[in-house]
Amino acid sequence: MSIEWSTLGLQAIxxxxLLWLLQRFLYRPVLAVLERRRAAIDQQMAEAAAVQQKADAARQAVEDERIALATQREQLLAKAQAEAETTRAARLHDVEAQSERLIEAGRHQLEQERRDASAQLRRDAAQLAADFAQRVLARTPKGALLRAYVDEIADHAAQMTLTPSDEARVVTAEALSDPESAALVERLGPALGHVGQWRFDVDPSLLAGVEIHLADTVIGHTLAQDLARLQAAAATDEPPHDHAV
Incomplete structure (x- = not known):
């Protein structure tokens, strides 16, 4: 078998x-088409990625808004609950304060009524005591009552430090007889100390009892004083004190 180099050369040519034609008219256009297709695919992928990114951003924005709304809702609920609690506490405080004021006012009113009733009872008791004392005075012998007052004044004067007096003025509710005056001077003289002169006056407002007016003091015990102390005690909570002054 022999090789025909001319034929081989022609076939090589x-x-x-053929390769040049394929390169010129087929391969380059195909490559261009493929490049354009690849570029289109890349663009579509980029657009899809951008769309996906926008979708993710939109979804994140929606999620953020949902979280913000939930947080705002919780804050509003907490604020409303706090305001409701504050309002309830304020109303409760107002009700308690008003109740306390009403209770205190009622307590004061009851206390005032008790005081008024007690004062009225004391006044009534003082009036009854005064009426009773006057009835007893009307039935008591004058001499015995006078001696009782004089003895009490003498005992009280004996406990005092008295300076000598030029005159002792004796005041009684009724005029004393000479024997009564002498008995009074005899009983009070030692207790009063030195007295230059005794003078006797009458003051019916004393009702009963004796007042001794010295130079610098007055000693006495009268029914008018007892009644005055009794009436004064009726206006207070302190009991009356019976003593010569």
Whole structure:
């Protein structure tokens, strides 16, 4: 078998021409189409990625808004609950304060009524005591009552430090007889100390009892004083004190 170099050369030339033609008219256009297709695919992928990114951003924005709304809702609920609690506490405080004021006012009113009733009872008791004392005075012998007052004044004067007096003025509710005056001077003289002169006066407002007016003091015990102390005690909570002054 022999090789025809001319034929082989022609075939080689045909192959080269064919390759050039394929390179020129087929391969380059195909590559261009493929490049355009790849570019289009890349653009579509980029657009899809951008759309996906926008979708993710939108979804994140919606989620953030949902979280913000939930947080705002919780804050509003907490604020409303706090305001309701504050309002309830304020109303409760007002009710308690008003109740306390009403209770205190009622307590004061009851206390005032008790005081008024007690004062009225004391006044009534003082009036009854005064009426009773006057009835007893009307039935008591004058001499015995006078001696009782004089003895009490003498005992009280004996406990005092008295300076000598030029005059002792004796005041009684009724005029004393000479024997009664002498008995009074005899009983009070030692207790009063030195007295230059005794003078006797009458003051019916004393009702009963004796007052001794010295130079610098007055000693006495009268029914008018007892009644005055009794009436004064009726206006207070302190009991009356019976003593010569």
């Amino acid at each position: 045909n192959v080269l021409v």
